[in-house]
Amino acid sequence: EAGVAQSPRYKIIEKRQSVAFWCNPISGHATLYWYQQILGQGPKLLIQFQNNGVVDDSQLPKDRFSAERLKGVDSTLKIQPAKLEDSAVYLCASSLETASGGGYTFGSGTRLTVV
């Protein structure tokens, strides 16, 4: 089966600019996650969708970050305006069920550099 697709792979922007990332989960996976991985750290959950509804966005900096999952399939994550500390790899993951920790599949991520 095809994996989780993410684009772009790399992005370099200046601070205060905006940026958007795209994710296409595995077909049939109802749950979609966005994680932020800062260099030298483990991934940290930003937002979790179940179909097109938000399940958990408690760690999403809502003053600058937004995410949507229209039609319960693809998702976009946006940052506006970007700060230097937003430099990180943004990972998208999907799973069949919310409870299925062992069934997470991660994409290759988008590496964002804010200068």
Next chain:
Amino acid sequence: GQQLNQSPQSMFIQEGEDVSMNCTSSSIFNTWLWYKQDPGEGPVLLIALYKAGELTSNGRLTAQFGTTRKDSFLNISASIPSDVGIYFCAGQDGGSNYKLTFGKGTLLTVNP
């Protein structure tokens, strides 16, 4: 919030040696998971543990879910060069929408 302490931060070993890394938590998890991440890729699941005291193997990898539900370890036997990468532990709490909380990772380097 929950925090995971993963150690060691990095390891440099010779091919053929065994490796052990562990993870401790300030609170209880229902599930422990071990992932490997190669450069430029997302984490890939190695082993999932669902019950306290559980010992599970996957080839040369063995992992255990601690009896207190606050710790886990991963052993790699007879390491080979392709074992190089960053290994992450992750805990999953069933009461928090099953989100994963990751450790900071162990960077493993294997010298052929």
